[in-house]
Amino acid sequence: MAYNLLRGKRGIIFGALNELSIAWKVAERAVAEGAEIILTNTPVALRLGAVNSLAEKCGAVVIPADATSVEDLENLVDRSLEHFGGKIDFVLHAVGMSPNIRKNIPYEEIDYHNMMKTMDISAISFHKLLQTLYKKDAMAEYGSVVALSYIAAQRTVEGYSDMADAKAMLESIARSFGAIYGRKCKVRVNTVSQSPTMTTAGQGIAGLGEWFAMADDLSPLGNASADDCADYVVTLFSDLTRKVTMQNLYHDGGFSQVAISPSVLVAYEKGKQ
Numbered sequence: 001m002a003y004n005l006l007r008g009k010r011g012i013i014f015g016a017l018n019e020l021s022i023a024w025k026v027a028e029r030a031v032a033e034g035a036e037i038i039l040t041n042t043p044v045a046l047r048l049g050a051v052n053s054l055a056e057k058c059g060a061v062v063i064p065a066d067a068t069s070v071e072d073l074e075n076l077v078d079r080s081l082e083h084f085g086g087k088i089d090f091v092l093h094a095v096g097m098s099p100n101i102r103k104n105i106p107y108e109e110i111d112y113h114n115m116m117k118t119m120d121i122s123a124i125s126f127h128k129l130l131q132t133l134y135k136k137d138a139m140a141e142y143g144s145v146v147a148l149s150y151i152a153a154q155r156t157v158e159g160y161s162d163m164a165d166a167k168a169m170l171e172s173i174a175r176s177f178g179a180i181y182g183r184k185c186k187v188r189v190n191t192v193s194q195s196p197t198m199t200t201a202g203q204g205i206a207g208l209g210e211w212f213a214m215a216d217d218l219s220p221l222g223n224a225s226a227d228d229c230a231d232y233v234v235t236l237f238s239d240l241t242r243k244v245t246m247q248n249l250y251h252d253g254g255f256s257q258v259a260i261s262p263s264v265l266v267a268y269e270k271g272k273q
C-alpha cells in the first residue's frame with residue numbers, strides 16, 4: 001500500500017546493484033510513494049549490475065559516481081540539481097565494501113592498505129557526500145540524509161572485521177555532521193542499523209547463513225528484510241520525521257535489546273547433547 005509520503009520529493013539513491021540490494025528496494029518504495037529519484041553507483045557496478053533495468057522501471061536517471069571521489073560527488077550533485085530544477089529532499093547512502101573481508105583476511109592480521117580503503121568507501125565517503133551537499137547548499141530545508149549501518153558498530157560480531165570500525169565511524173559522522181547541518185540548514189542526518197540481510201555485500205560475510213538464522217531467532221519480531229528497511233527509510237525521508245536527526249536507529253526486529261531467547265537456548269541445549 002502506498003501513502004503518497006514522498007509526493008513532490010526528489011532524491012538520490014546510492015548503492016542499488018541488483019534486486020537483492022537494500023537500495024533497490026528503497027528506490028522502488030520511494031517511487032511508489034511519489035518521489036522522483038536519481039540512481040548512482042560506481043561505473044563498474046553500473047556495468048556489471050542491473051541498475052539500468054531499475055532505472056527504466058522507476059523512470060530514474062542514472063549518474064555514475066565513485067563515492068570516494070569528491071570530483072564524482074560534485075558532478076553528481078551539480079547534475080542532480082540541474083535535473084531536478086531545484087534542491088534535493090533526500091539522499092540514501094547504501095555503500096559498503098571491505099577488501100579485507102573480500103580477501104578473507106582475519107581481523108587480527110588485517111592489511112592496513114585494505115583497511116584505509118574500507119574506511120574510505122564505507123565511512124569517509126559519507127562525510128565527502130555530506131560536505132559536497134553542504135558546500136553546494138544542495139539540500140532542501142528539512143531534507144533527510146540516511147546511511148545504512150549495522151550493530152557491529154556497538155557489539156562485536158566476529159567476521160565483520162574492519163567493517164565494524166567503519167560503521168562506528170559512519171555513525172559518528174552522522175552525529176557530528178548532523179549537528180552542524182541541522183543548526184545551519186535544518187537538514188536531518190541519520191543512520192539506520194539494519195538486520196543481517198541476504199544481499200551481495202551481506203553474503204560476503206563468513207557464516208552469514210547461520211548468523212542470519214540466529215539473529216532471526218533472537219529478534220522478537222524476526223529479522224527485518226530489505227523491503228521492511230525500505231518502508232522504514234521512506235518514513236525517514238518523509239515529513240513525518242522532521243525532528244529526527246543525529247540518531248542511529250535500530251531496524252532489527254528488536255534484536256539489539258535481546259540477550260537470549262527461548263529458541264536459541266533450546267538449540268544450544270540440543271547442540272550440547
Ligand SMILES: NC(=O)c1ccc[n+]([C@@H]2O[C@H](COP(=O)([O-])OP(=O)(O)OC[C@H]3O[C@@H](n4cnc5c(N)ncnc54)[C@H](O)[C@@H]3O)[C@@H](O)[C@H]2O)c1
Pocket residue numbers: 014015016017018020021022023041042045065066067068093094095096097121148149150193194195196197198199200201202203
Ligand atoms: N546486508 C546486510 O546484512 C546489511 C546489514 C546492515 C547494513 N548493511 C549496509 O547496507 C548498505 C547496502 O548494502 P547491501 O547489503 O544492500 O549490499 P549491496 O552489495 O547490494 O550494496 C552495496 C553497494 O555499495 C556499492 N559500492 C561499493 N563501493 C562503492 C563506491 N566506492 N562508490 C559507490 N558505491 C559503492 C556497491 O556497488 C553496491 O551497490 C551497506 O552500507 C551495508 O554495509 C547491510
